[in-house]
Amino acid sequence: MQVTRERRSLARGSGISPYQDGHLKTLDRRDMRSLYRLLWLTRALEERLEIIFKQGQVVGGLYRSLGQEATAVGCGYALSAGDWIAPSIRDLGALLARGIEPHDILRQYTARGTSLCAGKDNTNHFTVPELGILGPISPLGTQLCVLNGVALSFRTRREPRVCFTFQGDGASRTGTSHEGLAMAAALNLPIVVVLQHNRWSFGTPSTAEAAVENWADVAGAYGVPAVTVDGNDVLQVYDAAAQAIARARAGDGMTIIVSETYRMLGHAQHDAQRYVPDEELIAWRDHDPIRSFETYLVEFGFESETSLAEVRAEVAAALDVATDEVLAEPYPAPGEARSRVYGNAELDAAIPWTRGEVPGYEGLVTARPSATRGTTRQSQGA
Ligand SMILES: Cc1ncc(C[n+]2csc(CCOP(=O)(O)OP(=O)(O)O)c2C)c(N)n1
């Protein structure tokens, strides 16, 4: 399943991508441009988020995917309309490939009333059924179990649709993840799981959380095939993802794709990754997914240095506009906090929101000082 360096070198100098002989989908010049734009957009959007985070505009944490963009983009690009994807917090590129706009991401991080969660949750914690996106679920490992249900519904209705998910090396060590993988394998569900071996789970190195050296070995425990890819090579990731998706669509069940990659920043903005050895960072910096794709595109005649610079400039201009527009949008109206909490709108309306609406609490509420929230907290001694 792997695209080898040898296969790639066959086309070197021929002006033809080695992926054009693939049996799944011919990647043409437009695809190459789209992949590059998505990679750059992912990085540039995250850089933009980092700037506004430092300006105090972001509500909540900021989790970057620096160095891992190729895995998310290559996978997201391989899916078809009607498929579902369940990303982790580090898979922004997959969401952009599925049609989420930078505006959506900026709104979400800045808790705008116009955001997909109307300010109720941040990062990429949103579910968009029309785009086949199942949002991350905070307890690691549980998302796969929910996605199993989606995949089972596809199978039961005999729909040729595929579910795709990502798990960090840490997430894959949870009991829930093992349950999810065992179930998906036993029921032969149309699922592809990308195990992101990015070497770290917060401050824990992956060597401290698993005894396996070759992470593809874990697939043996579930009786499913695994393929290992250079997760920083977007074309290799795309190729493996497309083949695994085709396999699942054909009814042949789950594949695990092990992405060998590296988390170039700390877990989130608040983590300066002081525990990471410098040599490790320096070694992986030389294996940057975007820089190596740029080299490939120029070498095989898909792009020139100038055309790549034009893409980057176009992305920067689009992000300037998006950032200005989103920051001018309002925060949610207070009443929004109680809407869309439950699937049933009537239930939303019926649930008492403030304690003043709950029978028996009226007296308690009026007895408290009605000044600012801060004063109320103090008076409660919290
Ligand atoms: C069951 C559970 N334990 C702990 C956490 C806290 N937590 C959130 S992300 C994270 C690290 C995840 O590491 P990994 O799965 O390798 O993903 P990565 O951050 O490397 O992308 C931890 C420990 C959690 N969300 N759920």
Ligand SMILES: [Mg+2]
């Ligand atoms: Mg990890």
